[in-house]
Amino acid sequence: MRSGQHASGPPADGPMLAGLAEQAPADFGVRVLRMAGIPREVYDVYVRLDTAAGGLFVASGQEAVTGTALDAGELDATAFEELHRGRTGRSALPTARPFPGVVPALRTGRARRLRIDLSPLDPVDQDVLEAVRAIPAGQLRPIGWIAREAGAAPDEVLVGLAHNPATVLIPGHRAVYDDGTPCDLAHPPGAAEALRAAEGVDMRRVAELRRRGAVFLGSDTTRIYCHPTCAHARRITRPHQVPFRTAREAGRAGYRACKSCRPVTV
Incomplete structure (x- = not known):
């Protein structure tokens, strides 16, 4: 290259420097700790999953979910990490793999068997x-x-x-x-x-039933009363709905409590 002539291409280390700007893998921090020999039980990991209410951060240890938070308002990943540390005393690092069972629990709304640490x-x-x-x-x-x-x-x-x-x-x-x-x-x-x-x-239906005095909803065919949102109550057609303000009132009318939703009976 002649004196005073400028190179037209990127410097030799251009691709290397450009690579530094790329986002690190989701589990980069976990890999570093693993390579450093840090025991897995001293920190948690977390993912962000979509829900009907927006993104949900879900943290977990080796045995159970240890905390969640919706990313509403100003709660970003950094804020969630700080919130989790304040709750549990443990750091949480991002990962790519959610705790087993979390995704189907969010999809179905059934998380009763999911391990959640409440200790x-x-x-x-x-x-x-x-x-x-x-x-x-x-x-x-x-x-x-x-x-x-x-x-x-x-x-x-x-x-x-x-x-x-x-x-x-x-x-x-x-x-x-x-x-x-x-x-x-x-x-x-x-x-x-x-x-x-x-x-x-349907909260409008729930409010309408309340206006009709339906704290509980009975069926005049089965003689059973339920909470209005119980799966059995939702199948009662309007002509057969019998509203009750109290369980005592339902009992006096000869109705028995649903064994599924177990309304308060006193």
Whole structure:
């Protein structure tokens, strides 16, 4: 090359430097720790998965899911890592592989058998959240029902819902106050509504039944009464629906409680 003539192509190390700008693999940090001999049990990993309410960060250890959070508002990956460290005392690193069972649980809304670590919580909170996990997809249960199932007081149920470390997977969006209004603790605005809609819960129908005095809904053919969103109650055609304000009223009318949704009977 003559003096004063400039090279027209990239420098010899151009491709190498350009490669540094590429995004690292999702599990790059995990690989580094593994190569450094850091024990797997001292840190968690997480993925971001799509849900009806937006992206959901799901962290897990070797044995169980250890926390989730919807990426609403300003909660990005860095903020989730900080939130998780504050909750558990462990770092969470991104990975490409979700914890076994998480994806089908999100797809079906059935996460009852998914392993979720609730050990950092108070025992009462654990009992409350285990009761919430028993609420089937597409159905709602009042605070009184959750309290009975958990052996807790209603105010303890509210505290447990607020402490939910695994939102969506532990379906707090299926809990309602005893007057039927949603109890959307630990959910960002709009998230619980989106989750209920995705599960086919018609909140307008629920509100209409409440206006008709239907805290419970009976069938005059089976003589069974249920929570209005119970799968059996949704099959009762309107001419055969019998609304009840209380379980006592249903019992006096000769109706028995559904064995599936187990309405409060006192």
